[in-house]
Amino acid sequence: MEKLRQTLKVRKERAILVAAVPRTGGNSDNLAELTALAESAGAVVCDKFQQKIRTINPATYIGKGKAEQLGERVKRFKANVVIFDNDLSPRQIRELEKVIEVKVLDRSELILDIFATRAKTRQARLQVELAQLEYTYPRLTRMWPHLDAVAGAGGGTAAGAVGGIGTRGPGEQQLEIDRRLVNKRITELKRQLAGIDRRKIREIDGRKGLFKICLVGYTNAGKSTILNALTNSDALVEDRLFATLDTRTRKWTLLGGAETLISDTIGFIQNLPHQLVASFKATLEEAVNADLLLHIVDVSNPRALKQIESVKKVLAEIGCGDAPTLEVFNKVDIVRKIGELEMLQTLFPDAVCISAKTGLGLELLNKAVLARYKGSELLLHLSSSQSNSKVQSFLRAYGTIIKETYHDGFVVIDARLGQNQLAGLKRLGPESIEINGKSKELFS
Numbered sequence: 001m002e003k004l005r006q007t008l009k010v011r012k013e014r015a016i017l018v019a020a021v022p023r024t025g026g027n028s029d030n031l032a033e034l035t036a037l038a039e040s041a042g043a044v045v046c047d048k049f050q051q052k053i054r055t056i057n058p059a060t061y062i063g064k065g066k067a068e069q070l071g072e073r074v075k076r077f078k079a080n081v082v083i084f085d086n087d088l089s090p091r092q093i094r095e096l097e098k099v100i101e102v103k104v105l106d107r108s109e110l111i112l113d114i115f116a117t118r119a120k121t122r123q124a125r126l127q128v129e130l131a132q133l134e135y136t137y138p139r140l141t142r143m144w145p146h147l148d149a150v151a152g153a154g155g156g157t158a159a160g161a162v163g164g165i166g167t168r169g170p171g172e173q174q175l176e177i178d179r180r181l182v183n184k185r186i187t188e189l190k191r192q193l194a195g196i197d198r199r200k201i202r203e204i205d206g207r208k209g210l211f212k213i214c215l216v217g218y219t220n221a222g223k224s225t226i227l228n229a230l231t232n233s234d235a236l237v238e239d240r241l242f243a244t245l246d247t248r249t250r251k252w253t254l255l256g257g258a259e260t261l262i263s264d265t266i267g268f269i270q271n272l273p274h275q276l277v278a279s280f281k282a283t284l285e286e287a288v289n290a291d292l293l294l295h296i297v298d299v300s301n302p303r304a305l306k307q308i309e310s311v312k313k314v315l316a317e318i319g320c321g322d323a324p325t326l327e328v329f330n331k332v333d334i335v336r337k338i339g340e341l342e343m344l345q346t347l348f349p350d351a352v353c354i355s356a357k358t359g360l361g362l363e364l365l366n367k368a369v370l371a372r373y374k375g376s377e378l379l380l381h382l383s384s385s386q387s388n389s390k391v392q393s394f395l396r397a398y399g400t401i402i403k404e405t406y407h408d409g410f411v412v413i414d415a416r417l418g419q420n421q422l423a424g425l426k427r428l429g430p431e432s433i434e435i436n437g438k439s440k441e442l443f444s
């Protein structure tokens with residue numbers, strides 16, 4: 001299965017985009033995002049429009065008459081796919097395809113399709129395949145016989161492995177395999193992913209002691225660009241949605257020399273299909289386990305505030321809604337409406353403004369992270385066995401030694417250390433420790 005998918009090429013399909021909005025719901029500007037998604041999937045957008053609807057038609061979502069008009073537009077623009085911003089039921093897809101006579105996709109299928117083309121690592125491929133099977137499969141049994149007639153030879157076979165949008169991935173094999181096989185495959189994928197999960201948890205456990213930072217944020221906010229700028233690496237940066245699907249971790253040395261691990265991971269999007277959130281949990285494990293989340297916001301985007309809200313929602317879903325977070329306002333070099341930036345700054349007064357592209361503010365970001373890393377500074381007076389050199393090395397690496405004197409096989413040290421490093425120091429077993437000249441703790 002995996003082999004076949006790798007050989008598929010992105011076909012430039014001509015797409016018409018439709019965002020249906022309830023008449024009372026005001027204007028939605030989701031078309032801009034849907035356009036970016038469609039283009040990221042390799043489509044050529046030849047027409048797009050917003051359709052006000054009074055009620056959702058159970059058969060065709062938009063009204064039957066509107067669907068017929070859409071069919072005419074498809075012919076006029078010679079489109080071969082219609083993509084809805086809304087999530088459609090299997091029945092709605094089937095009915096719409098009857099009227100429109102080309103393939104119809106909904107937003108979630110489009111996102112899953114982008115993921116299918118981007119998945120590089122084994123884990124990402126398995127996760128995408130699982131999400132596709134779980135989301136698409138219930139729709140396939142009724143959808144494919146009809147689609148097959150519409151798409152003609154378009155249904156991918158190993159020989160003509162040219163899948164259009166939405167037909168990449170396991171959808172193609174669906175034509176040949178029965179329900180029993182799909183369920184078996186789902187079980188097998190879950191088993192393999194669980195194995196990777198366990199390895200991942202071990203990997204993360206192995207990094208205990210190091211301060212872990214995770215870049216999170218809306219897709220295209222600039223997370224990979226920031227990782228590259230901070231750590232001199234070469235993560236893929238692209239002006240498309242979901243450029244990054246897997247996690248990358250790099251060492252990042254803060255000012256003063258403290259070493260941290262910083263991870264770049266998959267971007268979020270509003271209304272992320274929950275099957276995807278579920279199966280990407282392992283990838284997002286980095287975020288769940290981080291000591292600090294850097295929430296990257298593209299403040300040049302007019303929907304920045306909405307995007308912040310969507311990210312927070314997903315963070316809550318994966319169980320790190322309360323994690324320590326620092327907002328980072330990126331792309332300040334191309335902000336046009338200063339008023340909007342100022343409004344965001346009043347909502348997030350601690351946010352650090354940067355431009356990953358020009359390097360502006362990166363030092364400030366480093367300092368802000370360092371402050372979080374250290375926590376408030378403590379004054380320590382401690383003694384430790386001279387044979388335990390780890391205590392001194394730790395203080396040299398993470399704090400500032402003010403004075404050290406030796407007697408009777410012991411070293412007595414005055415030092416400054418961030419609150420957050422105290423636990424690490426205690427683990428190394430100094431003989432006694434006095435904090436800020438007040439509380440005294442003794443260790444046997």
Ligand SMILES: Nc1nc2c(ncn2[C@@H]2O[C@H](COP(=O)(O)OP(=O)(O)OP(=O)(O)O)[C@@H](O)[C@H]2O)c(=O)[nH]1
Pocket residue numbers: 217218219220221222223224225226236237238239240241242243244245266267268330331332333334354355356357358
């Ligand atoms: N002008 C400007 N562009 C930026 C800045 N940071 C990133 N970009 C551009 O924004 C686009 C997206 O950047 P990425 O780093 O790929 O974004 P990402 O958050 O990793 O995106 P995904 O991996 O898709 O979630 C690229 O075209 C970058 O060159 C910035 O500070 N200023």
Ligand SMILES: [Mg+2]
Pocket residue numbers: 223224225236237243244264
């Ligand atoms: Mg990225």
